[in-house]
Amino acid sequence: MDKAFFILALCLFLVQDIYSQILPPEIPWQGKSEKFIRSENDPWITPAEKTVLTETADYQTTIAWLQRLAAHTPYLRMITIGKSFQNRDLWLVVTSKEKISDGAALKENGKPTLLFQAGIHAGEIDGKDAGLMFLRDIIFNRSSLLDSINILFIPVLNPDGHERSSATNRINQSGPAKMGWRTNARNLNLNRDYSKSETPEIRSVLRLLSSWPIDIYMDIHVTDGIDYQYDITFGHNRWSGYSPHISQWLEQVLRPQVNRILSAYDHIPGPLIFARNGKDLSAGIAEWTAPPRFSNGYGDARHLPTLLVENHSLKPYKQRVLGTYVLLHAVSGLLARKGKGLRNAIAMDQKRRPEKLRLGVSARTGRKPAADTPFLGVDYRHYESAVTGSLEVKWLGIPRLFYVPVYIFSPAHEIQVPKAYWIPAARDDIIRKLQIHGIKMEFVSQAQTASVALYRLIKYKLADDVYEGRVLLEIDSVHSENQVRWYGGGSARVSTDQPLGLLAALLLEPLSSDSFLQWGYFHEILQHTEYVEDYVIDPLARQMLTEDPALRDEFELALKDSAFAADAEARKKWFFERSPYYDAEYLLYPVGREN
Numbered sequence: 001m002d003k004a005f006f007i008l009a010l011c012l013f014l015v016q017d018i019y020s021q022i023l024p025p026e027i028p029w030q031g032k033s034e035k036f037i038r039s040e041n042d043p044w045i046t047p048a049e050k051t052v053l054t055e056t057a058d059y060q061t062t063i064a065w066l067q068r069l070a071a072h073t074p075y076l077r078m079i080t081i082g083k084s085f086q087n088r089d090l091w092l093v094v095t096s097k098e099k100i101s102d103g104a105a106l107k108e109n110g111k112p113t114l115l116f117q118a119g120i121h122a123g124e125i126d127g128k129d130a131g132l133m134f135l136r137d138i139i140f141n142r143s144s145l146l147d148s149i150n151i152l153f154i155p156v157l158n159p160d161g162h163e164r165s166s167a168t169n170r171i172n173q174s175g176p177a178k179m180g181w182r183t184n185a186r187n188l189n190l191n192r193d194y195s196k197s198e199t200p201e202i203r204s205v206l207r208l209l210s211s212w213p214i215d216i217y218m219d220i221h222v223t224d225g226i227d228y229q230y231d232i233t234f235g236h237n238r239w240s241g242y243s244p245h246i247s248q249w250l251e252q253v254l255r256p257q258v259n260r261i262l263s264a265y266d267h268i269p270g271p272l273i274f275a276r277n278g279k280d281l282s283a284g285i286a287e288w289t290a291p292p293r294f295s296n297g298y299g300d301a302r303h304l305p306t307l308l309v310e311n312h313s314l315k316p317y318k319q320r321v322l323g324t325y326v327l328l329h330a331v332s333g334l335l336a337r338k339g340k341g342l343r344n345a346i347a348m349d350q351k352r353r354p355e356k357l358r359l360g361v362s363a364r365t366g367r368k369p370a371a372d373t374p375f376l377g378v379d380y381r382h383y384e385s386a387v388t389g390s391l392e393v394k395w396l397g398i399p400r401l402f403y404v405p406v407y408i409f410s411p412a413h414e415i416q417v418p419k420a421y422w423i424p425a426a427r428d429d430i431i432r433k434l435q436i437h438g439i440k441m442e443f444v445s446q447a448q449t450a451s452v453a454l455y456r457l458i459k460y461k462l463a464d465d466v467y468e469g470r471v472l473l474e475i476d477s478v479h480s481e482n483q484v485r486w487y488g489g490g491s492a493r494v495s496t497d498q499p500l501g502l503l504a505a506l507l508l509e510p511l512s513s514d515s516f517l518q519w520g521y522f523h524e525i526l527q528h529t530e531y532v533e534d535y536v537i538d539p540l541a542r543q544m545l546t547e548d549p550a551l552r553d554e555f556e557l558a559l560k561d562s563a564f565a566a567d568a569e570a571r572k573k574w575f576f577e578r579s580p581y582y583d584a585e586y587l588l589y590p591v592g593r594e595n
């Protein structure tokens with residue numbers, strides 16, 4: 001053996017050994033799904049199966065394997081939907097009986113379509129290796145699935161992060177031996193980018209969602225967090241979501257049937273799990289409603305049935321990949337049998353035009369449930385850490401049944417949905433972003449005026465930390481002002497009377513946590529651009545007091561505040577803000593509401 005290779009292999013073994021000491025003990029597992037692993041001498045064994053699902057292949061090896069499969073069958077086509085920042089292809093695998101490779105043709109065949117993606121966080125790569133096995137077995141086992149559905153697969157959505165591979169990339173995860181990085185080449189988290197759409201990877205996905213007919217969208221992850229028995233968890237926006245008919249179908253039709261199939265192959269399915277306190281299960285679980293920056297929140301906002309899959313990071317890679325494989329078969333089989341009912345639910349949500357929109361679901365407060373819920377947990381104990389100086393948790397690897405409260409969170413705000421939004425031509429960047437999302441709009445060809453309501457910020461602050469490369473604007477309160485505004489050619493009117501009307505509102509309403517305003521695209525309204533000199537303000541103030549007795553009374557009342565009375569700059573600002581010279585556009589959000 002080459003000496004350098006031996007040293008590298010030894011280092012990898014030592015890292016894995018240290019890793020196994022850090023992570024909690026694994027619960028032993030054997031399952032019926034292990035029969036799906038191909039034997040070593042099988043000509044169509046996948047790269048991961050060659051290692052008995054303990055390692056994952058690099059990007060080039062993965063794509064080459066898929067290209068070989070595509071060359072073998074006419075039912076599988078590979079197309080690129082974009083490029084990463086480092087110029088790697090973003091591949092879409094299209095599997096259909098009609099040998100289709102474009103969205104228009106796929107729509108014509110009339111079959112329901114499943115889209116599943118892997119590696120949006122490239123270290124969470126279970127879906128890639130499960131997807132290779134899944135497509136291979138559909139092709140070679142002569143599955144009847146393609147008689148009833150189409151299947152789309154993005155094997156590696158974050159190829160740049162995928163190639164930043166290491167044995168030490170994810171300290172909280174049990175395998176594979178080496179794995180990719182969470183963020184892309186610009187250190188941006190793709191699963192925080194659906195609403196702001198800044199990355200080429202997510203813009204490629206948004207174009208796909210807008211131009212291809214998709215009935216179920218699955219985003220496959222691996223969770224961090226607490227230890228428990230469930231090896232595969234999945235879910236969607238439920239209680240505070242924007243697609244109630246879709247939510248009902250996913251919860252009442254899909255979940256029980258998929259759970260039954262997973263259990264039959266010795267997997268332990270569960271709902272999405274977000275502990276309110278990672279050290280103490282008695283604090284309960286949060287029923288999280290994802291905003292549209294996340295894949296599942298975005299799908300909910302555009303009335304696209306979206307499943308967030310979170311395999312449990314502390315389960316062995318083999319167990320997680322096989323669970324994902326079974327899940328893909330279960331969901332695709334259900335879509336083939338029940339696709340018509342799901343399409344009816346989609347149509348009903350697309351036709352909905354609610355008058356009010358719930359915003360700002362808080363993760364800090366929630367409604368305490370009437371009764372606790374059974375939870376398949378893992379026993380734990382607390383201990384005082386000499387290192388951290390605080391109480392820490394140690395997971396013991398022993399299955400235990402708990403009963404925990406599940407908190408449902410309520411929206412912080414509710415607003416009336418306007419008839420339309422008006423976006424001035426000067427904000428062509430915002431117009432282009434809305435177009436990327438597939439939101440329809442009318443353009444002003446000649447200048448015109450429109451009666452609109454505009455928001456002015458009352459209470460706000462810039463976030464203390466940078467988040468996803470941006471400084472967010474945290475807004476507590478706004479004031480609405482009715483105005484007649486001039487809109488030049490190229491301005492856009494965005495009607496909410498469209499299937500994506502609620503998505504438009506979530507991107508444009510100031511109090512929405514995913515509005516372009518809160519994402520920091522309008523920081524220019526926070527700055528003053530004209531000022532008053534000291535030699536002007538005194539004569540101006542005297543004139544104002546003389547001409548306006550009510551203002552004089554207001555000023556005298558203000559002077560009773562000793563801090564204000566002693567602050568010369570505050571007194572000057574007080575008069576300037578009430579003068580006709582003050583900037584009327586200051587803190588005014590330029591997107592108008594047509595009510």
